[in-house]
Amino acid sequence: MTITERPAEEPRPSDPRAPTSPAARVYWQARDTWTVTKRNLRHFMRQPRLLVFSTIQPVMFVVLFAFVFGGIATVALPEGTEYIDFLLPGLFVQSAAFRSTQTAVGLAEDLERGVVDRFRSMPMSRAAVLAGRTLADLVRSLAVIVLMIAVGYLIGFRFTQGVLGAIGAILVVALFGYLMSWLFCWMALHVPGAEAAQTAGFVIVFPMVFASSIFVPLETMPDWLATFAAQSPLTHAADAARALSIGGEALRPALLTIAWCVGLLAIVIPLAVRRYRTIT
Secondary structure (H helix, E strand, O other): OOOOEOOOOOOOOOOOOOOOOHHHHHHHHHHHHHHHHHHHHHHHHOOHHHHHHHHHHHHHHHHHHHHHOHHHHHHHOOOOOOHHHHHHHHHHHHHHHHHHHHHHHHHHHHHHHOHHHHHHOOOOOHHHHHHHHHHHHHHHHHHHHHHHHHHHHHOOOOOOOHHHHHHHHHHHHHHHHHHHHHHHHHHHOOOOOHHHHHHHHHHHHHHHHHOOOOOOOHHHOOHHHHHHHHOOHHHHHHHHHHHHHHOOOOHHHHHHHHHHHHHHHHHHHHHHHHHHHOEO
16 A cells, blocks of 8 residues: 555544533543554454464563573673573563564554544544554553563562562553654554565664663673663663662663653654644
């Protein structure tokens, strides 16, 4: 399917519930967003193969990376730090980054199948279609993180900073994953086709994940790569989640992650909604 521009948004069908005040508009936008969110979650749950494979992959990452690289990576870690404790918070970020590519794939599929055209013909908020997609993917990401934690506990991982630290780590990862979903949502509106969206997403995420502190400390990297990785938002998110989970300096990486996420969301959400309104 070719995405083309159109000069202006077509008039929406008349709607007896049309909001007449700012508060009413916010209410109906929230209702529309929740409706689309539920639709996307039901669609996901009704695809058993997608459900199974999307949960198996993170579990495989936890087990394989912990046992395959654990013996080597421990050498570079601070004394007394187990690799699974270092690794798992980083894998939360990795999982959120990779799963965000599914936002692009799902939206591209809806565009190809005409689902978005049906949404556009309805008296509903334009932003709700994209917000519902990203919120549904956020819920799925949180469910996967909970599963990864359960598997991690089976192989030795422990949150050492208490319940509040664990919740803080999950919230940091959730915020980062939400940003990535919106970025790939915007990308899907520019890339024609689900296959192209999936390929483009993988090409972008793969080098970013490995050029970060997700799997190994930055000290093990060449200077030029460590310098680049130190500025990556994935490194900030992984360091913040790690510090909140097992201890360390959490304030600076957490603030940097929040700054990256809030700043980019303030840019990409309006761009994505504007792009959505001008495609057909």
